[in-house]
Amino acid sequence: MFAVEVRDHVMIAHSLPRPVFGPAQAMHGATFVVDAAFFTAELDEDGLAVDIGLATKALADALAPLRYRNLDAEPTFAGKVTTTEVLAKHVFDRLAQAIRAGDLGAGGGRIRRLRVTLHESHVARGWYEADL
Amino acid sequence: MFAVEVRDHVMIAHSLPRPVFGPAQAMHGATFVVDAAFFTAELDEDGLAVDIGLATKALADALAPLRYRNLDAEPTFAGKVTTTEVLAKHVFDRLAQAIRAGDLGAGGGRIRRLRVTLHESHVARGWYEADL
Amino acid sequence: MFAVEVRDHVMIAHSLPRPVFGPAQAMHGATFVVDAAFFTAELDEDGLAVDIGLATKALADALAPLRYRNLDAEPTFAGKVTTTEVLAKHVFDRLAQAIRAGDLGAGGGRIRRLRVTLHESHVARGWYEADL
Amino acid sequence: MFAVEVRDHVMIAHSLPRPVFGPAQAMHGATFVVDAAFFTAELDEDGLAVDIGLATKALADALAPLRYRNLDAEPTFAGKVTTTEVLAKHVFDRLAQAIRAGDLGAGGGRIRRLRVTLHESHVARGWYEADL
Amino acid sequence: MFAVEVRDHVMIAHSLPRPVFGPAQAMHGATFVVDAAFFTAELDEDGLAVDIGLATKALADALAPLRYRNLDAEPTFAGKVTTTEVLAKHVFDRLAQAIRAGDLGAGGGRIRRLRVTLHESHVARGWYEADL
Amino acid sequence: MFAVEVRDHVMIAHSLPRPVFGPAQAMHGATFVVDAAFFTAELDEDGLAVDIGLATKALADALAPLRYRNLDAEPTFAGKVTTTEVLAKHVFDRLAQAIRAGDLGAGGGRIRRLRVTLHESHVARGWYEADL
Numbered sequence: 001m002f003a004v005e006v007r008d009h010v011m012i013a014h015s016l017p018r019p020v021f022g023p024a025q026a027m028h029g030a031t032f033v034v035d036a037a038f039f040t041a042e043l044d045e046d047g048l049a050v051d052i053g054l055a056t057k058a059l060a061d062a063l064a065p066l067r068y069r070n071l072d073a074e075p076t077f078a079g080k081v082t083t084t085e086v087l088a089k090h091v092f093d094r095l096a097q098a099i100r101a102g103d104l105g106a107g108g109g110r111i112r113r114l115r116v117t118l119h120e121s122h123v124a125r126g127w128y129e130a131d132l
Numbered sequence: 133m134f135a136v137e138v139r140d141h142v143m144i145a146h147s148l149p150r151p152v153f154g155p156a157q158a159m160h161g162a163t164f165v166v167d168a169a170f171f172t173a174e175l176d177e178d179g180l181a182v183d184i185g186l187a188t189k190a191l192a193d194a195l196a197p198l199r200y201r202n203l204d205a206e207p208t209f210a211g212k213v214t215t216t217e218v219l220a221k222h223v224f225d226r227l228a229q230a231i232r233a234g235d236l237g238a239g240g241g242r243i244r245r246l247r248v249t250l251h252e253s254h255v256a257r258g259w260y261e262a263d264l
Numbered sequence: 265m266f267a268v269e270v271r272d273h274v275m276i277a278h279s280l281p282r283p284v285f286g287p288a289q290a291m292h293g294a295t296f297v298v299d300a301a302f303f304t305a306e307l308d309e310d311g312l313a314v315d316i317g318l319a320t321k322a323l324a325d326a327l328a329p330l331r332y333r334n335l336d337a338e339p340t341f342a343g344k345v346t347t348t349e350v351l352a353k354h355v356f357d358r359l360a361q362a363i364r365a366g367d368l369g370a371g372g373g374r375i376r377r378l379r380v381t382l383h384e385s386h387v388a389r390g391w392y393e394a395d396l
Numbered sequence: 397m398f399a400v401e402v403r404d405h406v407m408i409a410h411s412l413p414r415p416v417f418g419p420a421q422a423m424h425g426a427t428f429v430v431d432a433a434f435f436t437a438e439l440d441e442d443g444l445a446v447d448i449g450l451a452t453k454a455l456a457d458a459l460a461p462l463r464y465r466n467l468d469a470e471p472t473f474a475g476k477v478t479t480t481e482v483l484a485k486h487v488f489d490r491l492a493q494a495i496r497a498g499d500l501g502a503g504g505g506r507i508r509r510l511r512v513t514l515h516e517s518h519v520a521r522g523w524y525e526a527d528l
Numbered sequence: 529m530f531a532v533e534v535r536d537h538v539m540i541a542h543s544l545p546r547p548v549f550g551p552a553q554a555m556h557g558a559t560f561v562v563d564a565a566f567f568t569a570e571l572d573e574d575g576l577a578v579d580i581g582l583a584t585k586a587l588a589d590a591l592a593p594l595r596y597r598n599l600d601a602e603p604t605f606a607g608k609v610t611t612t613e614v615l616a617k618h619v620f621d622r623l624a625q626a627i628r629a630g631d632l633g634a635g636g637g638r639i640r641r642l643r644v645t646l647h648e649s650h651v652a653r654g655w656y657e658a659d660l
Numbered sequence: 661m662f663a664v665e666v667r668d669h670v671m672i673a674h675s676l677p678r679p680v681f682g683p684a685q686a687m688h689g690a691t692f693v694v695d696a697a698f699f700t701a702e703l704d705e706d707g708l709a710v711d712i713g714l715a716t717k718a719l720a721d722a723l724a725p726l727r728y729r730n731l732d733a734e735p736t737f738a739g740k741v742t743t744t745e746v747l748a749k750h751v752f753d754r755l756a757q758a759i760r761a762g763d764l765g766a767g768g769g770r771i772r773r774l775r776v777t778l779h780e781s782h783v784a785r786g787w788y789e790a791d792l
Contacts, residue, residue: 001526002481007519009385013277013293013334018178022185027334029277029293033386043485046414047477052520053418070277070291081179085134089175121273122297122782123139124184130133141781145673145689145730150442154449159730161673161689165782202673202687213443217398221439253669254650254693255403256448262397265790266745271783282574286581307749310678311741316784317682345575349530353571386518387535388580394529405649409541409557409598423598425541425557429650466541466555517537518561546706550713609707613662617703651667652712658661 001113002049005037006056010063014071014082027072032087032118034063036095037129038104039113050111054104061103062094084118084126092116092128099132133245134181137169138188142195146203146214159204164219164250166195168227169261170236171245183237190235194226216250216258224248224260231264265377266313269301270320274327278335278346291336296351296382298327300359301393302368303377315369322367326358348382348390356380356392363396397509398445401433402452406459410467410478423468428483428514430459432491433525434500435509447501454499458490480514480522488512488524495528529641530577533565534584538591542599542610555600560615560646562591564623565657566632567641578639582632589631590622612646612654620644620656627660661773662709665697666716670723674731674742687732692747692778694723696755697789698764699773710771714764721763722754744778744786752776752788759792 013029036059040049065074071082080086092114099108115129145161168191172181197206203214212218224246231240247261277293300323304313329338335346344350356378363372379393409425432455436445461470467478476482488510495504511525541557564587568577593602599610608614620642627636643657673689696719700709725734731742740746752774759768775789 002484002522002524004481004522005520007386009387011288011292011294011385013291020178020180020183023332024275026332027277027337028275028332029295030275031293031295031385043479043481046416047479047482048416049481049522051416056520068287068290068292073291083175083179085136085175085181086179088134121275121295122271123273124137124188126134126136126181128134139782141783143684143688143690143781145687152442152444152447155728156671158728159673159733160671160728161691162671163689163691163781200683200686200688205687215439215443217400217439217445218443220398253671253691254667255669256401256452258398258400258445260398266748266786266788268745268786269784284574284576284579307743307745310680311743311746312680313745313786315680320784347571347575349532349571349577350575352530388533388584390530390532390577392530403650405651407552407556407558407649409555419596420539422596423541423601424539424596425559426539427557427559427649464551464554464556469555517539517559518535519537548706548708548711611703611707613664613703613709614707616662652665652716654662654664654709656662 001039001041002043003037003039004049004052004055005035006052006059007033007035008056008059008063009033010066012066012069012071016081016083018081030120032084032120034059034091035117036091037115038111039115040110041112042110044107044110048107050107051105058095058098058103062091062098084120085128088116088118088126088128092130096132133171133173134175135169135171136181136184136187137167138184138191139165139167140188140191140195141165142198144198144201144203148213148215150213162252164216164252166191166223167249168223169247170243171247172242173244174242176239176242180239182239182243186236190227190230193235194223194230216252217260220248220250220258220260224262228264265303265305266307267301267303268313268316268319269299270316270323271297271299272320272323272327273297274330276330276333276335280345280347282345294384296348296384298323298355299381300355301379302375303379304374305376306374308371308374312371314371314375318368322359322362325367326355326362348384349392352380352382352390352392356394360396397435397437398439399433399435400445400448400451401431402448402455403429403431404452404455404459405429406462408462408465408467412477412479414477426516428480428516430455430487431513432487433511434507435511436506437508438506440503440506444503446503446507450500454491454494457499458487458494480516481524484512484514484522484524488526492528529567529569530571531565531567532577532580532583533563534580534587535561535563536584536587536591537561538594540594540597540599544609544611546609558648560612560648562587562619563645564619565643566639567643568638569640570638572635572638576635578635579633586623586626586631590619590626612648613656616644616646616654616656620658624660661699661701662703663697663699664709664712664715665695666712666719667693667695668716668719668723669693670726672726672729672731676741676743678741690780692744692780694719694751695777696751697775698771699775700770701772702770704767704770708767710767711765718755718758718763722751722758744780745788748776748778748786748788752790756792
C-alpha cells in the first residue's frame with residue numbers, strides 16, 4: 001500500500017463538559033497539528049498516489065471551519081463532546097466527502113483508506129483510520 | 133479504528149551479552165521514549181476511545197519498575213536479553229494486564245489493539261503491536 | 265555558559281481582540297509546549313547547573329494557573345492581549361520570582377539567565393530571554 | 397507484530413516533467429529522510445526482530461546509488477517520474493532484494509513485512525508498505 | 529529580548545563544485561526547512577514583537593525565488609557556492625531588506641536582530657544571526 | 661555569526677551517587693542525542709563555516725570513548741558526577757582540543773565559539789556554550 005501524508009494545523013477553543021474530563025471541563029483550547037494520510041494500492045502514470053497539492057488543499061478546506069473557532073459555539077458540534085477522537089473522525093468524514101465530491105481529482109478514486117491524526121501536545125495524539 | 137497515543141520515558145542501564153551485539157555487549161544504557169497507542173472500534177458517549185488520564189497513568193505504572201534501573205540486576209529479566217523489541221513486548225504485556233485488571237476504567241473493555249513503541253535514539257526505534 | 269532546559273505544556277483558550285489579529289480576534293485556543301532554559305556560569309559540586317527536578321517542578325508551578333483556562337476570564341490578564349510573546353514573558357516573570365523565592369534551592373542563586381519558549385504549532389514559536 | 401525502524405537520508409536532484417507538478421516540473425531537489433521498518437512475527441533467541449546493525453547497513457546500501465545524484469540522469473529511472481511514492485517503492489524493492497540475498501543475516505527470513513517512509517519536508521511524507 | 533520564529537521550506541537543486549565537497553560536487557539537491565527568528569527588545573501595544581502574519585509572508589517572499597529552482601542556473605548565485613551557510617546569509621539579507629522596505633509593517637522598526645536557520649536533514653543545519 | 665550544527669548520539673550507563681539525584685543514584689543509563697554547533701564570523705572561499713564532513717567526524721571521535729560505556733568504570737570520570745551538564749562540557753573540551761589539533765582542517769582557525777547540546781529525553785536537555 002502506498003500513502004501520502006500532509007500536515008496542517010488549527011487553533012481552537014472548547015470545553016469538555018463531562019465529569020470524566022476533570023479540569024478540562026472548563027473552557028480551554030488546543031493547537032491540533034493535523035496529519036492526513038491517503039492510502040492507495042497503486043500509483044497513476046505520473047507516479048502519484050494522490051496529487052499532493054490537492055491533498056494539502058483538501059486538508060486545509062476540511063480544517064477551515066474549525067480555524068480560530070470556539071467549538072462550543074459551532075452548530076456542527078451542538079450536543080457533542082469535541083474530544084481529539086471526535087475531531088479526528090470529523091475531519092476524516094469531511095475529507096472522505098471531499099474525495100467523493102472529486103476534490104482530489106480523478107485520482108481520488110484510487111484512495112482506499114484514510115487516516116487523520118491530531119497531535120494535541122508533545123505527549124498525546126489521537127487518530128481515526130478506516131477504509132473508504 | 134480510533135486510537136489515542138500517550139508518551140512517557142525511562143532511563144535504564146543494561147548489557148546485551150551476546151556476540152551479535154558487538155560493542156553493546158558491554159554495560160551501557162538508554163533513554164527509551166515510549167509511546168503507547170490504544171485502539172478502539174468505537175467511542176463512548178463522552179467521545180472517548182480511552183480516558184487519556186488513565187492511559188497516561190497506566191503507561192507510567194507499566195514503566196515504573198524500569199525507571200532508573202539496571203535491567204541486568206532485575207529478576208524480571210533474568211536470562212533474557214533486554215533488547216528494544218523485548219522491552220516493547222514487556223511494556224505491552226504489562227499494559228494488557230492493566231487493561232484486563234480494569235486500570236483503564238470501564239472503557240478499557242473497548243480496547244481492541246495495543247501498540248508500544250520505544251524510541252531509542254533519533255535514528256532507531258522498535259515496537260510491538262497486537263490485538264488484545 | 266551552561267544551560268538546562270525542561271519541557272511542559274498547557275492548553276488555554278483566549279481571544280486576541282485587536283484588528284491586527286484578523287480571524288484570531290475570535291475566541292480560540294492553543295496548546296503551548298513550553299521550554300524553560302536555566303543558564304549558569306558554573307556547576308555546583310554535584311555537577312549541576314540547576315536541580316532538574318526542581319526546575320521541572322518550578323515550570324509546572326508557573327504554568328499551573330494557566331492550565332485549562334480561558335485567559336480572557338483571568339484577572340491576571342485583564343486589559344492585556346495574551347499573545348505568545350506576552351505569555352512567554354509572563355512565565356519568565358513567574359520563574360524569575362520562583363528563583364528569587366528559593367524554589368530552585370540553594371543552586372538557584374547561580375542562575376544568571378533564563379529563556380522561556382512557547383511553541384504554538386509546528387511552524388511558529390516565540391520566546392523571552394533575559395539576564396536575572 | 398514486532399518492528400524495528402532505522403533512519404538515514406539522501407539528498408537528490410530531479411525534475412518532475414508532467415503538467416500536474418506545476419512549478420516542480422523544473423529541476424529542483426530534496427532531502428529525503430528515510431525510515432525503513434522491518435516487521436516480524438517473532439524474535440530470535442537473542443531477542444531480535446532484525447539485527448539493527450545489518451538493517452542500518454542494508455538501508456545505507458539501498459540509498460547509496462541515490463546519494464548526491466541527479467535522478468534525471470540515472471539510467472535506473474529513465475522514463476520514470478521520481479515522485480516520493482515511486483522512490484519509496486524503489487527503496488522498498490532494493491531492501492526486499494537485500495533481504496532475499498541474505499544481507500539481513502539468517503534472521504532476514506523472519507521478516508514478514510516492510511515499510512519505507514520518505515519524509516520530504518516537515519509537512520509532507522510518503523511511504524510504501526507491503527508483505528514480503 | 530523577545531523573539532518570534534516562523535517556519536517554511538524550499539526544495540532546490542544545486543552542485544557544490546569544489547574538491548572539498550567530495551560526492552556533493554555532483555548535481556544533487558536539498559529540502560531546506562527554514563526558520564526565521566525576529567528579535568525585539570520590546571513589544572508593541574498589541575503585545576507583539578512582530579506581526580506573525582507579516583513575518584510568515586516575508587519569509588515566504590524571501591524564499592520564493594529559490595522554490596523549485598536549480599541554483600546553478602540562477603544569476604543571483606553566479607560564481608557563488610550555494611552552501612547552507614551561504615543560503616542562510618542570502619535569506620537573512622533578503623529579510624533584512626524586506627524589514628527596511630517596510631514589509632513587516634510599522635513594527636518592523638523594532639526588530640533588532642535576525643536569525644535564519646536552514647535544516648538540511650535530521651542531522652545537520654546551519655544558520656546566520658546578526659543585529660540589524 | 662554563522663553556525664553549522666551536526667548531530668550524533670551515544671548510549672551510556674552511569675549512576676549519580678549523590679542524595680540530590682534521588683532514584684537516579686542507582687545504576688541506570690541514557691541515550692544522549694548530541695548536537696555540536698560551530699560558530700564562525702566569516703565563511704571561507706568555498707562558502708563554508710566549517711567542513712561539515714570534518715565536523716561530523718570530530719563529533720564522532722569526541723563521542724567514541726563514551727559509546728556503549730559504563731561511565732562509572734571510566735578512569736576519565738573517576739570522582740566526577742557525570743550529569744548531562746558535566747558531559748556536555750566534557751564533549752565541548754574534546755572538540756575544542758580537536759579544533760586546536762587541526763582536526764577541523766585549516767578552517768578550524770575560524771571557529772570562534774562552540775556549543776554542545778545533550779538531549780537526554782523528549783523533555784530535558786542541557787548544553788555548554790563558550791568562546792574558544
